[in-house]
Amino acid sequence: xxxxxxxxxxxxxxxxxxxxxxxxxxxxxxxxxxxxxxxxxxxxxxxxxxxxxxxxxxxxxxxxxxxxxxxxxxxxxxxxxxxxxxxxxxxxxxxxxxxxxxxxxxxxxxxxxxxxxxxxxxxxxxxxxxxxxxxxxxxxxxxxxxxxxxxxxxxxxxxxxxxxxxxxxxxxxxxxxxxxxxxxxxxxxxxxxxxxxxxxxxxxxxxxxxxxxxxxxxxxxxxxxxxxxxxxxxxxxxxxxxxxxxxxxxxx
Numbered sequence: 001x002x003x004x005x006x007x008x009x010x011x012x013x014x015x016x017x018x019x020x021x022x023x024x025x026x027x028x029x030x031x032x033x034x035x036x037x038x039x040x041x042x043x044x045x046x047x048x049x050x051x052x053x054x055x056x057x058x059x060x061x062x063x064x065x066x067x068x069x070x071x072x073x074x075x076x077x078x079x080x081x082x083x084x085x086x087x088x089x090x091x092x093x094x095x096x097x098x099x100x101x102x103x104x105x106x107x108x109x110x111x112x113x114x115x116x117x118x119x120x121x122x123x124x125x126x127x128x129x130x131x132x133x134x135x136x137x138x139x140x141x142x143x144x145x146x147x148x149x150x151x152x153x154x155x156x157x158x159x160x161x162x163x164x165x166x167x168x169x170x171x172x173x174x175x176x177x178x179x180x181x182x183x184x185x186x187x188x189x190x191x192x193x194x195x196x197x198x199x200x201x202x203x204x205x206x207x208x209x210x211x212x213x214x215x216x217x218x219x220x221x222x223x224x225x226x227x228x229x230x231x232x233x234x235x236x237x238x239x240x241x242x243x244x245x246x247x248x249x250x251x252x
Contacts, residue, residue: 004230006031009082009128011075011121013065013113014092016043018186019136020124020219023089025182028054030225032087035059035078057082065092065113066105085124087132087228090114093151095190100151110154111161112137118165122174131174132228135162137239139182139247155180159239166237177227182243185214210245 005027015024016038027034028051038044041062048060059081063074079085092113099105114135125131140146141155159178166176183205185191191214195202206214220242226232227240241247 001231003030003226005225007131008032008086008229009079009084010034010087010089010228011078011082011085012036012089012091013117014038015060016040016047017183018189019184019217019220020089020091021047022217023091024166026218026221026225027087028056028058030229031056033057033082035082037061037063037065037074037189039064065109068108068112068116071113072116075117075120077139078120079124084128085121086128086130088117088125089134089224089228090117090120091136093136094154095151097169098190098193101149103150106150106154108149109150111157115161118176118215122169122172126169127149127171129173130230130233131169131172133162133165133176133222134228135176135178137162137180139176139180139241139243142180142239142241142251143247143249162239163237170236175233177235177237177238179220179224179227180218180239180241180243182209182241182246184214184215184217184220195235196233205246208246209243213244215242215244 010027014020015036024034033056044060044062048058051058059078074244088115092109094106094109121122133157135157138155140152162176162178183191223242
C-alpha cells in the first residue's frame, strides 16, 4: 500500500530511540522529510545518520523540552526549514527521562509539549491540506496501572484533548488522533531497567500479554505512521490501543 508520504513534512519530538526513532525510520523510508529533537546529542547524531541514508531532508537536533519557552521557536524554525509541516507527532515524554512520578515534568513534557506544539504548528498544518497530528497516550491512561502517578493521569488527559481538538480542527482539514501503547521493551528502555531492578514485576507483566510476548517499538511505530498518513485520511478523533492484548477492558 502506498501511504502517500513521499515529500510530506514530518515533525516528531523525542525521536532518538524507542518508538519515536522507529517511526522516523519508517517515515524516512517512505520518502518523507523529517525534523526531530531529543535530549541526548549522541543519540540524535546516530539517528540522523541512519535516517539520512533514505535520501530525504533530515533535521535532527539536541533540545530539551524542559526549556518550554524556547520550544515554539524550535518548532517554527524546523517547519520553516522543512518547507512546511504536514504531520506532527509530539512524542517527547517524561517517561524518557524516567520522571513518570514528577507532576511538573510530566505536565511540561506531555501536556504543554503537546498543546503548545499543536498551537504553534496549526497554521502550517492547516496550509498543508492534509494536516495530521498523532498524540502519544498510553494504556496507563486507560486502565489503572501499578501505582497512582503523574504519567498515568497526564496521558489520560491527552485523550480528552485529542478528541476535542479533532472536533475543533476537522473543518480546517486537520486530523487528530491518539495511540496508546502498552508496555514496550527495547534496549535502553524503561522495561529493560525494570527487568534488572524488579524481575518479578517484569515477568508478571510479560505473563499478561494475550499474544504471549513483549511488543517492540517498530510494532507501535507502524500504526503511528499509518494513522498519520494520507492512507488513513478519514480517521480522526480516535485512540488506537497497541498492546498485544495487555489491557482487558472492552472498548466501544
